[in-house]
Amino acid sequence: MNYKVIILLNRCDIMDSSEAIFDGLKDAGIDFVVSVPCVNLSKLLDMLDEDEEITHIPVTREEEGIGICAGAYLGGKKTAILMQNSGLGNSINALKSLMELYKFPLLMIMSHRGTEGENICGQVPMGKSTPRILESMDFRFFKPGNPEAAYEDIIDSWDLSQEEGKPVSILLEISYW
Amino acid sequence: MARREAIRDIMRYIEDELVVCNIGFPSRELYDIKDRNENFYMIGSMGLASSIGLGLALARPDKDVVVIDGDGSLLMNMGSLVTIFANNPKNLTWIVIDNGAYGSTGNQDTYAQTIDLCKIAKSVGFENSFKFEDIDLKEIIKSDNTSFIVYDTEPGNSKAPIIDLTPIEIKNRFMETIEK
Numbered sequence: 001m002n003y004k005v006i007i008l009l010n011r012c013d014i015m016d017s018s019e020a021i022f023d024g025l026k027d028a029g030i031d032f033v034v035s036v037p038c039v040n041l042s043k044l045l046d047m048l049d050e051d052e053e054i055t056h057i058p059v060t061r062e063e064e065g066i067g068i069c070a071g072a073y074l075g076g077k078k079t080a081i082l083m084q085n086s087g088l089g090n091s092i093n094a095l096k097s098l099m100e101l102y103k104f105p106l107l108m109i110m111s112h113r114g115t116e117g118e119n120i121c122g123q124v125p126m127g128k129s130t131p132r133i134l135e136s137m138d139f140r141f142f143k144p145g146n147p148e149a150a151y152e153d154i155i156d157s158w159d160l161s162q163e164e165g166k167p168v169s170i171l172l173e174i175s176y177w
Numbered sequence: 178m179a180r181r182e183a184i185r186d187i188m189r190y191i192e193d194e195l196v197v198c199n200i201g202f203p204s205r206e207l208y209d210i211k212d213r214n215e216n217f218y219m220i221g222s223m224g225l226a227s228s229i230g231l232g233l234a235l236a237r238p239d240k241d242v243v244v245i246d247g248d249g250s251l252l253m254n255m256g257s258l259v260t261i262f263a264n265n266p267k268n269l270t271w272i273v274i275d276n277g278a279y280g281s282t283g284n285q286d287t288y289a290q291t292i293d294l295c296k297i298a299k300s301v302g303f304e305n306s307f308k309f310e311d312i313d314l315k316e317i318i319k320s321d322n323t324s325f326i327v328y329d330t331e332p333g334n335s336k337a338p339i340i341d342l343t344p345i346e347i348k349n350r351f352m353e354t355i356e357k
Contacts, residue, residue, distance in 0.1 A: 032236065055235060057264060060256030067225030068260075071197070071232025074217065074352055075240075079232075097221025098229075102344040 017177050018043040020147030021109060021170075022051075024154030025080060030107060031055065032077035034065035038084040038111035040177050045082065062087030066094040070104050078158065080107035085114070085130040085171070086123070095167055096137065103165025107158050112143075115173040134169055141169035144176065179333035180247075181206045183274050183309075187245060187328070190314040194241040195355060197230040199223075199250050201281030203274065205337040207245065214354035220344050224253030227271050231261050234269035240355065241268050241318050248275040248289035261323055262302050270317055270324045272309070278332035298325040 021044055025033070033048055034057045035041070048056040055077070059065040062083050069079035081087075088095075088110065099106055113120070114127015134141045140160060144150035150170065157168040180203060188211045197217045198204045204218035217233075219226055230244035251257075251273050261271065277290040298306040305317060305324035317324045340347075 032232075057231075057235065057260070059260055064225070064228045064254060064256055064260060067222065067228025067254075068232035068235075070225075071229035071234075072236040073232070074229070074348070075233045075236025075355070076352075076357065077232075077236045094222045094225060098219075098225060101221050102348045104348070 015147050017147050017150070017172075018047065020151045021154060021172075022047045024151040025054070025107075025109075026051075027151075028078070028107070028155045028158040030078045030080045030158065032069070032072040032079045033057070033082060034059050034068050034079075035082040036060075036062050036065065036084070036087050038113070040111040040113075040172065040174070041082050041109075044109075048082075061090055063091040063094045066091045066098060066106070069106055070098050070102070073104050073106075079105075080109060082109045083111070085110045085112050086126050088130060088133060088169075089126055092133070092137070095139070100166050104167075105158070105161035105165060106167040107154065107161060108167050108169040109154075110169055110171050112171040112173045115175065117174040130171065139167055139169060140164070141171055143171045143173065146176070150176070179331050179335070180274050180276055180280060181210070181333075181335040181337070183328045183330045184245065185210050186309075187243070187272060187314065190318070191243065194243045194318060195233060195237070195351075196243050196245060197226050197233065198245045199226045199247045199274075202334040202337065203245055203247060203280075205340055206335055208340045208342075209335070209337040214350045217351050218340055218342070218347050220340070220347070224250045226250060227257040227261060228254065230269055230271065231257070231264065231266065234266040235264065237355065238266070238268055241270070242266075243318065244269070244271045246271060246273045247280070248273060248277060248294065249279045249287045251294065252287060252289060258298060258301050258303075258325075262298075265323050267321045267323065270314075270326065272326045272328055274328045274330055276330045276332040280332060280334055284332045284334075294327045295325070
């Protein structure tokens with residue numbers, strides 16, 4: 001195998017949509033993750049389960065996960081929640097009256113359903129409103145279009161979240177995967 | 178007796194444990210009875226006391242964590258019974274003060290009056306599911322499973338004042354005190 005091919009293979013590794021997010025979480029220092037699954041997050045969730053440094057706690061409902069992340073942060077962990085954007089709707093009060101109130105940082109990795117290419121009509125109403133809901137909550141979010149951007153945005157988001165004392169979101173549209 | 182006496186009773190057993198306390202009058206009463214840096218008072222997000230306690234217990238296995246919850250709040254986050262049982266942090270003790278009422282909003286009845294919370298916890302799988310009157314809390318705190326304890330009281334709020342700490346002060350002094 002010549003040098004050029006090896007470079008290309010390595011580049012393919014880095015380009016993988018799930019691995020880019022996993023690497024971003026690792027390099028941001030995230031060591032505690034809660035999740036409610038989405039089909040688009042499947043590979044990432046498996047990677048988290050296999051990682052010995054990250055505690056991964058599946059939860060029954062996203063709001064519960066927000067509380068668990070607050071507690072874990074009190075105990076010294078760097079926290080993230082992985083969920084569909086539907087989970088944003090399930091956790092709005094906790095994001096405001098727990099996370100923002102006490103200035104807890106939190107990284108929110110959201111599979112943004114109801115975007116271009118969605119084939120389940122039930123996802124569309126919440127999908128359309130998700131960015132505006134975040135804007136009205138006065139929460140920052142990023143919409144990376146490719147894995148390299150996702151990796152960078154995740155690292156920046158954790159720093160931003162700590163500075164602001166507020167959750168920061170990464171919205172991963174269907175086209176991202 | 179009402180909730181205030183139950184909290185006073187619970188705090189007799191607390192030494193270096195971390196305490197997460199439910200929103201509203203429970204936190205105000207705890208603050209009035211025994212304020213300490215290792216108390217986390219909830220000011221918002223009703224229902225999440227046990228979830229905060231779970232995250233804390235998982236993050237700090239070297240510390241014992243005691244959650245003071247309420248029946249109305251538990252009913253708002255029943256999924257927490259399943260998540261906590263499945264993770265079973267042995268350093269977590271979850272006490273539900275069951276007065277059958279939404280105390281902080283005017284003592285409206287809760288559905289907890291018609292159900293047995295201990296039985297529910299047992300049916301989920303909690304081996305340590307007891308009435309407070311039947312246990313020694315210190316032994317339970319030190320036991321090797323998550324414990325679910327129900328403390329039955331009458332409804333009623335005391336004249337405990339509003340907590341005069343900001344949420345950020347509550348968080349910062351808690352974190353600074355328990356920092357490794």
